[in-house]
Amino acid sequence: MTEGARYTAAEILAILSARQLRDGQVVFAGVGIPLLAATLAQRLHCPGLTILFEGGVVGAFVEPGKLPPSTNDQRCTKRANMVLGSADVLLLLQRGYVDVGFMGGAQIDRFGNLNSSYIGDPESPKTRLPGTGGGNDISSLTNMIVAMKHEKRRFVEKVDFITSPGFIRGGRSRAESGLPAGGMFRVITELAVFGFDNEERRMKVLALNPGVSREEVQDNTGFTLDFEARTAVTEPPTEHELQALRLLDPERLFTA
Amino acid sequence: MPEAQVQPYARVREGVAARDRSLREKVMSLEEAASFVQDGMKVGIGGSTMSRTPMAMIWEIIRQRRERLSCSRCIVSTDGDLLFGSGVADHIMTSWFAQGILWGLSKVMRHHVEKLGKHFEEWSHLGMGMRFRAGGMGVPFLPMRSMLGSDVMHRRPEAKEVDCPFTGEKLLLVPALNPDVALIHVQRCDAYGNAQIDGLQFMDIDLALAANSVILTTERIVSNDQIRRAPDQTKIPFFCVDAVVEAPYGAAPHECYGLYEPMMKHMDAYVSQVNADPVGGMSAYLERYFYGPKSWNDYLALIGMEELLEASRKGRSIYND
Numbered sequence: 001m002t003e004g005a006r007y008t009a010a011e012i013l014a015i016l017s018a019r020q021l022r023d024g025q026v027v028f029a030g031v032g033i034p035l036l037a038a039t040l041a042q043r044l045h046c047p048g049l050t051i052l053f054e055g056g057v058v059g060a061f062v063e064p065g066k067l068p069p070s071t072n073d074q075r076c077t078k079r080a081n082m083v084l085g086s087a088d089v090l091l092l093l094q095r096g097y098v099d100v101g102f103m104g105g106a107q108i109d110r111f112g113n114l115n116s117s118y119i120g121d122p123e124s125p126k127t128r129l130p131g132t133g134g135g136n137d138i139s140s141l142t143n144m145i146v147a148m149k150h151e152k153r154r155f156v157e158k159v160d161f162i163t164s165p166g167f168i169r170g171g172r173s174r175a176e177s178g179l180p181a182g183g184m185f186r187v188i189t190e191l192a193v194f195g196f197d198n199e200e201r202r203m204k205v206l207a208l209n210p211g212v213s214r215e216e217v218q219d220n221t222g223f224t225l226d227f228e229a230r231t232a233v234t235e236p237p238t239e240h241e242l243q244a245l246r247l248l249d250p251e252r253l254f255t256a
Numbered sequence: 257m258p259e260a261q262v263q264p265y266a267r268v269r270e271g272v273a274a275r276d277r278s279l280r281e282k283v284m285s286l287e288e289a290a291s292f293v294q295d296g297m298k299v300g301i302g303g304s305t306m307s308r309t310p311m312a313m314i315w316e317i318i319r320q321r322r323e324r325l326s327c328s329r330c331i332v333s334t335d336g337d338l339l340f341g342s343g344v345a346d347h348i349m350t351s352w353f354a355q356g357i358l359w360g361l362s363k364v365m366r367h368h369v370e371k372l373g374k375h376f377e378e379w380s381h382l383g384m385g386m387r388f389r390a391g392g393m394g395v396p397f398l399p400m401r402s403m404l405g406s407d408v409m410h411r412r413p414e415a416k417e418v419d420c421p422f423t424g425e426k427l428l429l430v431p432a433l434n435p436d437v438a439l440i441h442v443q444r445c446d447a448y449g450n451a452q453i454d455g456l457q458f459m460d461i462d463l464a465l466a467a468n469s470v471i472l473t474t475e476r477i478v479s480n481d482q483i484r485r486a487p488d489q490t491k492i493p494f495f496c497v498d499a500v501v502e503a504p505y506g507a508a509p510h511e512c513y514g515l516y517e518p519m520m521k522h523m524d525a526y527v528s529q530v531n532a533d534p535v536g537g538m539s540a541y542l543e544r545y546f547y548g549p550k551s552w553n554d555y556l557a558l559i560g561m562e563e564l565l566e567a568s569r570k571g572r573s574i575y576n577d
Contacts, residue, residue, distance in 0.1 A: 087385025
């Protein structure tokens with residue numbers, strides 16, 4: 001794959017994720033690729049993007065080469081508009097001020113539910129994962145973009161544990177659980193861009209990444225995917241996008 | 257695992273009424289302040305992740321070998337490793353528990369939860385916030401909308417799903433959390449405990465109001481006149497506070513806003529050591545950095561001058577431009 005040589009998997013994740021954002025939106029971003037992608041969008045096509053972090057930051061403007069190690073560090077606040085308590089910044093989601101939530105994922109299922117808590121039975125887990133952080137709050141209360149690595153063990157029929165709800169059991173089950181607002185909007189991987197249909201709420205492929213085949217996506221997914229009749233192919237990352245991204249993360253903390 | 261017991265209102269009030277809330281100086285040593293933390297207590301921990309962690313107080317509690325503590329914090333980093341690894345806590349309530357996003361999963365947390373049956377009780381980040389806030393407000397619960405429909409909620413019978421009496425919509429009621437004692441580290445306070453916090457305050461104000469006693473550690477103790485020059489910067493009132501301890505670099509190797517960033521070389525070395533061997537690596541780390549040093553200053557000397565200076569340069573740079 002000649003395209004592959006020009007950028008890493010993490011770089012295309014960040015760039016395709018950034019393209020999903022629109023100027024003027026209020027985005028609640030997690031650390032890592034989400035923070036990087038939101039910051040990249042701010043530098044490219046969304047100068048008026050407002051970034052929130054769960055540490056309590058409103059209107060973050062992260063400096064190139066000074067990416068914070070978490071969303072609770074002082075680097076997140078430099079040149080921000082405001083700092084709040086952590087509960088108060090999360091309450092902005094509940095009140096409805098946030099357009100998009102943006103985070104990574106460890107394991108996802110066909111209805112967009114995310115698991116970051118347990119591999120195996122929660123009563124005696126094979127692996128205890130770090131847990132939700134603000135992930136559950138963000139995914140419960142706004143429209144979600146998830147950027148994650150595409151592997152068969154990460155794309156499963158049903159997650160072991162719903163840490164951060166997508167469409168739960170599909171159909172109207174999310175709203176009936178008490179979550180009438182938000183839901184999974186896009187999933188971005190190094191292979192494709194995914195959305196969810198409006199009725200059953202199943203994951204479907206919206207566009208393949210450059211040089212990736214339908215078979216490759218399906219082979220790396222643990223459930224049967226829906227494809228559009230004519231699946232689009234995403235425009236490859238431009239030199240401009242790659243340069244801007246590499247300027248933000250020169251030490252390749254999150255894009256190696 | 258302790259049940260989330262919501263105390264009757266009379267008990268909540270009695271706890272406050274019984275405290276000496278007079279304007280009095282309460283400066284003491286780490287050793288003395290640790291007496292507020294007794295075996296089996298519920299301990300609320302301020303700061304978040306690698307920020308404003310009350311590390312000096314945690315260090316002292318570990319040195320004094322407390323047992324069966326039940327700790328709560330909005331997001332837990334290496335402090336959680338140390339509380340489990342040293343044996344002082346068998347229960348940690350939080351929304352996220354790893355050393356930091358840069359290092360992946362904590363093998364120490366995994367060892368203690370998967371192999372030794374210690375409890376990592378998971379709530380959403382907002383769930384932790386609403387629990388501390390309800391505790392600080394003197395109400396038995398607060399309603400919220402996240403966690404609904406998720407397995408995070410299904411694992412937490414302490415939270416109650418109800419129909420709203422006004423709209424009929426589903427809501428989740430999360431119980432008040434009133435820790436026996438809160439450990440909070442701040443940039444400065446006076447001898448009475450009027451505490452000023454720069455930058456991110458996390459859940460510390462709710463935590464201070466919710467707890468039945470508060471130990472403040474502070475980078476420096478300033479005069480009450482200094483506090484009165486900028487009362488808008490005072491985030492915790494003195495009458496919540498029971499002990500004031502001056503502990504410079506009291507969050508090391510984590511950060512303290514405007515003063516020092518995390519000491520990343522130390523953190524990297526720590527994570528490599530304990531993740532390679534969660535039992536032996538942790539016990540060697542505790543021996544060297546926790547049980548071995550004669551004083552907090554000795555501990556800082558082990559972290560090293562170069563690390564402290566580098567972290568300080570980066571920490572203070574936030575005010576440079």
